[in-house]
Amino acid sequence: MTDPVVASSVEEHRARVLAGVTRLRRTETLALGDALGRVLAADVVAVRSVPPFDHAAMDGFAVRAGDVGTPPAELPVTGVVAAGDVAPQLPAGAAIRIMTGAPVPPGADLVVPFEWTTGGDPVRVLQTAPPGRHIRRQGEDVRAGEIALLAGTRLGPAQLGLLTSVGSTEVSACARPRLAVVSTGAELVEGHVPDSNSPTLVAAGRAAGVEAAAFGPVPDDPAGFRAQLAAVAEAADVVVTTGGISAGDHDVVKAALRGEPGFWFGPVAMKPGRPQGCGAVVASDGRRVPVVTLPGTPIAAYASFLLYVVPLLHALAGTPWRPATAPLAADVPGGDRTVVLPGVLGRDGRIRPLRGHAGHSQRLLAAADALLVVPATGRLVPEGTAVEVLSPGPKEDLHA
């Protein structure tokens, strides 16, 4: 029997899942040490300048450029200044030994590296340069009072360093999305089948950088499921369910939500993961909490999570998301629907489907580096074609 329902494409379903989703507005204050991977909720104004004071960029002698204008020039050495010292005044016609990072003595406007001198005292300066050379000026990188980083910036190692240098000790960060995973199925509740979707999807959420917790499995009872969904949505920013959405007699998720306004259930032209659904519930505080209902079959659930939920998590976090791609290492047949295959990445960055793909093998999935998305071209997809590659992180991770 042919299916009377026209299947959506993967792209159509991705757009459907993302429709109406906006960045979370919750913020929290974090110590800088806890802020890796987080997104700034507000501009950061520099408290301190970078560099904090004029300092030497080379080991050498601090001098007045005018005193060494026509080298060679011989100058008495009146002192030495190292990083951490208070700079002594430079008398006219003299030099002060200076170490990299040391404050420039008042009066000096040039640091002559040791290599341009004979060293010793008096020092003979053999080569010169215009005033300012080998001096890093206070605030030349960032001036106190100016914006060091803009709201929306993601904090990686370099940003944490900059914030430390400008005197920040804590930041206002966007809250991390909270992902709730609700698995369904009487066979899970009764222990006949281990609930492998919950740990996989919680881990995938965490690998993508969000807070994630499992709240299933819940039994095949629509009223009970609805109550659990409502309870979970109170403390979640997105709820992902697994199972119960195909055409069976006990498909609890579909039975519970099919009639709810804004929910969609239907086929997507992909394999695995043909049955899909999505919608939203409204929490008691008025928040719209997106719900993505994934198929129960473990590979279908995982592939669908990476295709649809990871971009949704980015949208909630306010971080950019774009599909990762890699060139195919071999020809792959393209059919009438998108196929998601476990793949291995070569050192050359090309991806190859694992041999012996058996449709639903969790063993093969566990042997894969990533999933590769074969487009529904209806003909051979040649080696070298860039295809979408799915993994929860770290390339596409949104928060540490």
Ligand SMILES: Nc1nc2c(c(=O)[nH]1)N[C@H]1C(S)=C(S)[C@@H](COP(=O)(O)OP(=O)(O)OC[C@H]3O[C@@H](n4cnc5c(N)ncnc54)[C@H](O)[C@@H]3O)O[C@H]1N2
């Ligand atoms: N008549 C039809 N039957 C099915 C269709 C269809 O279009 N017409 N689609 C098939 C496809 S494709 C898939 S995928 C599955 C999806 O079904 P559900 O989302 O309703 O999932 P369940 O029936 O609840 O479970 C499917 C399978 O996966 C196992 N499972 C479920 N949850 C977990 C879990 N958390 N951990 C481990 N394993 C899980 C479950 O025991 C079943 O074996 O529907 C086809 N049928």
Ligand code: MOO
């Ligand atoms: O699409 Mo289902 O995912 O074959 O198992």
